[in-house]
Amino acid sequence: MRLITFLGTGNYAETRYTFNGQECQTRYVAAALATFLQADEITVLATEQAYTSHAQGLTEELERLQLPRPTIRRIPSGGNTDELWQQFGIISDAVTEGNVAQVSFDITHGFRAQPFFAAAVINYLRSTLDTVPAMQAFYGEWRRDEATSPIWDISTFIGLLNWSSSLQSFMKTGHGAGLATLARQENAAIQKAGQGERPRTLASLAESIRAFSDNISTVRVPQIITGKERGSASDVLAKIAQSEAEVRTHFMPLFPVLEQLQAKLQGIPADSLFSPQGHQAMLELAKLYVSYERYPEAAIVLREGWVSLYAETQGADEQQLKSDVRNNMESRWNAAEGKDSPERIADQIRNVRNDIQHGGFKEKDARNPANSLIRDLQILLDKFEAKLKA
Known part of the structure; x- marks a missing residue:
């Protein structure tokens, strides 16, 4: 697993970082994350000023904790378009080099647009490469007046990129296989976690979207409009009505498009x-x-x-x-x-x-x-x- 972290210029004070029941006393959130995630590689992205301020200190702290020696990459501050594109290229290379299986981003000390560019790179790579590493993102909340400081897993927002891509494909082209697969995966994850009331209708919504998409792709006009009992368009509308509350609770990225989807399909079912x-x-x-x-x-x-x-x-x-x-x-x-x-x-x-x-x-x-x-x-x-x- 490769940890990619942004190094800032702040006066980092020591704290006890916590994550999933683990603790690590350190000045550097990157060192704590590398410990918690058992990172095999650490890539540090630093402007010239950040490098001068903290590169040596972070390297020594990683050595103290018996963690891998970091690869430190200089990045421009992003003061103009050329520098922004350089940032984009450097972050992209940091993700893809070596065909690593998993990448975790630490955006705690991202400077200016760096966290935005990290998200842009993730979205770009997912859209253009056949295979990309599994990706996570984390943020360390340093608490000045408390003994401990939590690290938050914000990987949900990487998942939002998957939702965005799948929803766009379905709403713009009618290709819903990716959306149905994502909905099934998310539903399985919720069922496995077993926290709170489990959804009961999301799987059938995903299946209705897949069936409708298949019929759209193969121009099965009778199956779309009527079918043996009711057509796949009608089935999607019925499943939307049944699952609306659960979608709002468990699949919030999907909820805003349900009304749009209903409007698209409303006039299609017929007896x-x-x-x-x-x-x-x-x-x-x-x-x-x-x-x-x-x-x-x-x-x-x-x-x-x-x-x-x-x-x-x-x-x-x-x-x-x-x-x-x-x-x-x-x-x-x-x-x-x-x-x-x-x-x-x-x-x-x-x-x-x-x-x-x-x-x-x-x-x-x-x-x-x-x-x-x-x-x-x-x-x-x-x-x-x-x-x-x-």
Whole structure:
């Protein structure tokens, strides 16, 4: 385990640091943390002034406690943009060099923006590297007028970076596997800790998000909107309602987005695909795909939604999805809105969908720019919405 600590310039006074029932009498919180965490390596980040003030004292204290000799890296004070980028690079190197399995940050004496940069580096590395060390963060609260000074584990806020990334992925793209995995892991940790009342609905919320995400990724329109009993969108909404209190208590990072998620999914559940409610649900699902910038899927849903308008009867979804019945729907759609109709909507939708799905490999579509396809798709969505309102 590598401890990365920031060295400041203060007049550090001796105290008895405490952490998880352990105690260490020292001037330096880094020495106490290295003792408590049994650090194998210690990297000290210090400005020139901090180095002059404390590098020797900290080195001697680590030696006294029979701890590893520190690697001391000079960092600029961060007075301009160039120095800030130098700080970023130095902190990044301190984390990644040597492929260490675990890194702990001591931000107690971070100067100016150094703790902020530590968080930025953690987030950057998690987003860009396939494998990163397990990371923790700690802060030592020196108490002037008390015999002991506690060290706080603030690693929760590193976990917040995981939540931020997973939530952004789900809300912006519909990819929820990472969020579901994180929710399951957090739930398992809470259950294992066994402190206070254990959550009972968080696992099912995570599972509903995973199922919805899988259906979104594979464009399972019936399963999203209806399903055998209720669709995965409806299931997510139900699980949100059931778990809201527990999310607020145990998963606070997830709570603020629940209302946003509810708003995104509210118009999608329906009892049948072949009903006014079902037609509107397919419009809302196509819009959701557009908001995710997933245009091929939006084109698929738009086409199937328009074909479904030409069902001879409402309801009876299993019967309506049989191949011969569906083929008859498509024939009626083409007859009504194909090449012999004024707007040739069926041909327009077919052209947009095929152009996207064939990746521009059709000769007549090869030079069709992406922004033109997106514009045409949005126009067709607007026309579908207008038709439903007519």
